[in-house]
Amino acid sequence: MFYISIVRHNKDEPIYKQIYRWFQQEILSGRLSADTPLPSKRSLAQTLSVSQNSVLAAYMQLNTEGYIYTIERKGYFVERLEPLSLGASPLLALPESTPQPSYEYIYSFSHMSVDASRFPFKQWYKSEQAATEANRRSWADIDPPAGSQRLRTAISYSVRQMRGVTCQPEQIIIGASTQVLLQQLTQLLGPDRSYALENPGYQRIRQMLEQNGERTELLSVDNQGLQTEALQQQKTINTVIVTPSHQMPVGAIMPISRRIQLLNWCYEQTGRYVIEDDYDSEFRYEGDMIPALQSLDHHGRVIYMGTYSKSLLPGLRISYMVLPPDLLDLFHQKCAHLMQTASSLHQQTLAHFIENGEYRKHIRRMSRHYGEVREHLIYEIQDIFGKKAVIQGEKSGLHFLLHVQTHETLPSILHRAALNGLELYGLDRFMKYPKQAPPTLVIGFALLEKEYVSKAVEVLYHSCFP
Amino acid sequence: MFYISIVRHNKDEPIYKQIYRWFQQEILSGRLSADTPLPSKRSLAQTLSVSQNSVLAAYMQLNTEGYIYTIERKGYFVERLEPLSLGASPLLALPESTPQPSYEYIYSFSHMSVDASRFPFKQWYKSEQAATEANRRSWADIDPPAGSQRLRTAISYSVRQMRGVTCQPEQIIIGASTQVLLQQLTQLLGPDRSYALENPGYQRIRQMLEQNGERTELLSVDNQGLQTEALQQQKTINTVIVTPSHQMPVGAIMPISRRIQLLNWCYEQTGRYVIEDDYDSEFRYEGDMIPALQSLDHHGRVIYMGTYSKSLLPGLRISYMVLPPDLLDLFHQKCAHLMQTASSLHQQTLAHFIENGEYRKHIRRMSRHYGEVREHLIYEIQDIFGKKAVIQGEKSGLHFLLHVQTHETLPSILHRAALNGLELYGLDRFMKYPKQAPPTLVIGFALLEKEYVSKAVEVLYHSCFP
Numbered sequence: 001m002f003y004i005s006i007v008r009h010n011k012d013e014p015i016y017k018q019i020y021r022w023f024q025q026e027i028l029s030g031r032l033s034a035d036t037p038l039p040s041k042r043s044l045a046q047t048l049s050v051s052q053n054s055v056l057a058a059y060m061q062l063n064t065e066g067y068i069y070t071i072e073r074k075g076y077f078v079e080r081l082e083p084l085s086l087g088a089s090p091l092l093a094l095p096e097s098t099p100q101p102s103y104e105y106i107y108s109f110s111h112m113s114v115d116a117s118r119f120p121f122k123q124w125y126k127s128e129q130a131a132t133e134a135n136r137r138s139w140a141d142i143d144p145p146a147g148s149q150r151l152r153t154a155i156s157y158s159v160r161q162m163r164g165v166t167c168q169p170e171q172i173i174i175g176a177s178t179q180v181l182l183q184q185l186t187q188l189l190g191p192d193r194s195y196a197l198e199n200p201g202y203q204r205i206r207q208m209l210e211q212n213g214e215r216t217e218l219l220s221v222d223n224q225g226l227q228t229e230a231l232q233q234q235k236t237i238n239t240v241i242v243t244p245s246h247q248m249p250v251g252a253i254m255p256i257s258r259r260i261q262l263l264n265w266c267y268e269q270t271g272r273y274v275i276e277d278d279y280d281s282e283f284r285y286e287g288d289m290i291p292a293l294q295s296l297d298h299h300g301r302v303i304y305m306g307t308y309s310k311s312l313l314p315g316l317r318i319s320y321m322v323l324p325p326d327l328l329d330l331f332h333q334k335c336a337h338l339m340q341t342a343s344s345l346h347q348q349t350l351a352h353f354i355e356n357g358e359y360r361k362h363i364r365r366m367s368r369h370y371g372e373v374r375e376h377l378i379y380e381i382q383d384i385f386g387k388k389a390v391i392q393g394e395k396s397g398l399h400f401l402l403h404v405q406t407h408e409t410l411p412s413i414l415h416r417a418a419l420n421g422l423e424l425y426g427l428d429r430f431m432k433y434p435k436q437a438p439p440t441l442v443i444g445f446a447l448l449e450k451e452y453v454s455k456a457v458e459v460l461y462h463s464c465f466p
Numbered sequence: 467m468f469y470i471s472i473v474r475h476n477k478d479e480p481i482y483k484q485i486y487r488w489f490q491q492e493i494l495s496g497r498l499s500a501d502t503p504l505p506s507k508r509s510l511a512q513t514l515s516v517s518q519n520s521v522l523a524a525y526m527q528l529n530t531e532g533y534i535y536t537i538e539r540k541g542y543f544v545e546r547l548e549p550l551s552l553g554a555s556p557l558l559a560l561p562e563s564t565p566q567p568s569y570e571y572i573y574s575f576s577h578m579s580v581d582a583s584r585f586p587f588k589q590w591y592k593s594e595q596a597a598t599e600a601n602r603r604s605w606a607d608i609d610p611p612a613g614s615q616r617l618r619t620a621i622s623y624s625v626r627q628m629r630g631v632t633c634q635p636e637q638i639i640i641g642a643s644t645q646v647l648l649q650q651l652t653q654l655l656g657p658d659r660s661y662a663l664e665n666p667g668y669q670r671i672r673q674m675l676e677q678n679g680e681r682t683e684l685l686s687v688d689n690q691g692l693q694t695e696a697l698q699q700q701k702t703i704n705t706v707i708v709t710p711s712h713q714m715p716v717g718a719i720m721p722i723s724r725r726i727q728l729l730n731w732c733y734e735q736t737g738r739y740v741i742e743d744d745y746d747s748e749f750r751y752e753g754d755m756i757p758a759l760q761s762l763d764h765h766g767r768v769i770y771m772g773t774y775s776k777s778l779l780p781g782l783r784i785s786y787m788v789l790p791p792d793l794l795d796l797f798h799q800k801c802a803h804l805m806q807t808a809s810s811l812h813q814q815t816l817a818h819f820i821e822n823g824e825y826r827k828h829i830r831r832m833s834r835h836y837g838e839v840r841e842h843l844i845y846e847i848q849d850i851f852g853k854k855a856v857i858q859g860e861k862s863g864l865h866f867l868l869h870v871q872t873h874e875t876l877p878s879i880l881h882r883a884a885l886n887g888l889e890l891y892g893l894d895r896f897m898k899y900p901k902q903a904p905p906t907l908v909i910g911f912a913l914l915e916k917e918y919v920s921k922a923v924e925v926l927y928h929s930c931f932p
Binding site for chain 1: 483486493494518523526527530531532533545546547548549550551552559560561576578579580581582583585587591594595602603604605606608609614637642643644645646648649653669671674677690692696719720721722723724726727729730731752753754756757762766775779780781782783791792794800803804806807808809810811812861901912913915932
């Protein structure tokens with residue numbers, strides 16, 4: 001007979017489970033060999049002084065999982081199993097993660113953040129309530145690959161008003177991030193692609209493309225954005241990814257002459273496309289908004305990409321692209337199997353938030369706030385740095401460049417800043433091959449409070465000129 | 467002098483904008499040629515009877531966008547621009563979408579849905595409030611590629627308790643969907659992969675892998691799930707994607723003998739992996755939960771994939787995978803550039819929802835509810851179909867198969883069901899090459915209300931036997 005040690009009144013493991021687990025381990029370890037008969041329910045229950053129901057429940061579970069088999073009127077027998085290699089411990093050793101130096105930041109010039117403390121959570125949750133009540137039934141399913149129809153309609157109006165982008169709701173494809181959408185887009189554009197990227201530029205896009213095996217070429221950027229003339233030399237390029245409204249990270253606004261050059265390059269050969277990454281141009285401080293490149297394109301060669309990461313919250317994970325009609329057809333053929341990546345709840349909430357005017361209100365409010373911080377910041381930098389620093393690309397968005405005339409190296413500046421509680425990044429992280437040059441800093445101001453501007457600039461100055 | 471028609475008191479377009487737009491169009495069309503001088507602010511303002519400020523604002527914007535240039539003390543001049551090809555209409559014709567027949571469904575046997583009407587929105591929003599207040603500052607940034615640390619910790623406890631999966635929080639990677647995570651995983655596993663897929667099985671996974679250029683092999687499924695013996699023949703396979711707890715769509719529970727075979731196959735050669743897709747096994751109706759395959763693997767060769775699409779709501783878009791330690795290292799090397807796809811708000815909310823016990827409560831409540839519907843449904847089917855139908859794979863999850871002995875074809879059955887308001891799907895959509903055979907239906911019951919069960923089964927019967 002078997003000896004099974006039963007712990008009574010064990011809250012974590014009822015008696016049937018203890019019996020089950022004992023047999024499971026005996027069978028897996030091979031101590032109970034194939035075709036061994038199990039004791040009858042009655043006799044085991046008696047031996048262990050437990051109820052027959054406990055034994056029955058254990059046997060049923062062992063049978064369901066295939067540890068034992070049953071022959072009618074004869075009882076249960078141990079299943080014939082290959083031996084399984086069991087390790088010493090089910091908890092494997094984790095690799096030692098490279099320790100990240102962690103600093104306590106007091107001020108931040110991060111270009112990756114937004115000011116979430118001013119996000120109208122109350123209005124957002126009101127829209128969420130309205131969306132929940134309006135759509136209770138629809139939460140049972142997932143949104144289609146292109147996204148919620150209601151949100152696509154809301155975006156098509158909003159992006160026309162705010163960015164001059166002309167499109168129908170059907171052209172809008174929603175996804176969790178620009179990266180996810182770009183991944184889908186590379187599928188649509190097919191394998192014979194060579195992507196031109198801005199240098200300096202957004203490295204996560206380049207890394208993703210390269211990891212997917214796509215060919216990439218780097219094109220230089222100056223104070224007018226991407227140098228479009230270079231496209232005439234690089235004959236293999238047929239797709240350009242560009243940030244014309246506020247170059248990332250240089251901040252340049254691409255003038256109309258280059259925009260026309262870019263579009264004409266596109267029209268010269270079939271199959272050429274421009275992907276316009278319009279990541280933060282909702283915020284503009286001098287003059288009117290700069291219309292999107294897409295608004296000039298009447299031939300369906302510009303793919304516009306927008307996001308709510310900067311204008312609302314990055315954590316919502318809602319971006320979109322506007323596909324030209326010919327790619328739209330291909331999308332429905334090639335991407336029908338892809339699951340929508342953006343939250344349905346957030347999509348419906350955002351649709352309400354745009355429809356009831358809260359989105360525009362938020363943009364107006366934040367433009368004013370960011371504008372004030374920016375003005376104060378530029379004033380302080382000019383006051384303290386004088387001729388030792390030059391600001392570039394400050395006309396819109398949430399960051400600008402600061403070229404500093406110092407003999408200090410970029411790493412030493414960043415290190416000193418971090419030690420003094422200042423989060424700070426350099427231009428080098430936007431380059432595939434960072435070059436040695438007078439240090440250029442990327443100054444984001446979304447996380448900076450007005451009252452800390454002077455102090456932060458002071459720390460910045462002493463990091464550059466110790 | 468220029469003739470510009472100004473509409474005063476135009477709410478949609480202020481005067482400066484009308485002046486700007488007039489010049490923009492004249493310059494783009496080439497009617498104003500390069501280097502043409504613009505009238506002085508004063509003279510144009512006088513001619514048009516508008517304020518000088520309106521003209522100044524228009525000129526500034528034209529200058530910022532590069533339509534005109536300025537020479538000090540001489541004024542503004544038209545920029546030299548290439549001609550741009552302008553189409554007739556900025557709104558391109560959309561391709562005609564293939565018209566989808568749309569039916570008004572009264573009852574649904576969809577296997578893709580959950581019962582959202584019973585989702586505890588109130589408790590969810592309470593967790594959301596708590597999460598918002600606890601993390602206000604953190605909404606400024608995006609979560610790291612692996613996901614929120616707090617949620618990863620909550621999941622590591624929950625998945626051990628509910629599925630027997632042993633892991634540390636560091637091993638958990640969060641993403642918007644199983645598809646997104648699998649895409650990342652293929653990057654980690656590298657290019658020399660040959661993926662074995664269940665047939666019948668989940669086609670969106672196969673389509674995604676094939677579109678990414680991965681090699682796939684189909685392995686048959688019987689009433690014990692994937693036929694693991696076939697792995698011995700197909701020598702090139704080194705990665706198996708499998709649904710052992712409730713095979714999708716057959717519903718089979720893979721017995722321990724095959725689980726051991728599968729693991730031993732994995733241990734035979736380095737570089738072999740099993741990807742366990744555990745999509746709906748939170749719901750179980752007879753006996754205890756079937757422990758995950760991962761719980762048997764002490765060598766780090768099983769990659770476990772879980773989701774909240776079935777257990778909570780598909781629209782939340784939160785799934786996760788549990789990486790073995792060696793792949794974890796690779797993840798930090800190769801996926802650092804990938805942006806997190808799941809919403810931060812939902813991640814924090816879910817962490818609270820799990821921590822305060824609401825998640826377990828919801829699973830218990832829904833298991834009871836689904837269990838009742840399922841029992842009633844099976845009873846009705848057996849009652850009405852008698853020997854004309856056989857049920858398979860009903861022990862857990864939210865669907866089972868129904869093999870019907872009829873001379874009617876599957877398309878005619880589905881068509882008749884749709885006409886009678888019944889949403890219904892066949893086994894064929896889970897096959898790459900659907901075969902002609904007596905029709906097999908996939909009966910999902912998450913959307914079915916108890917009081918409609920008899921009526922739905924009646925419509926089902928008459929669709930099969932008109």
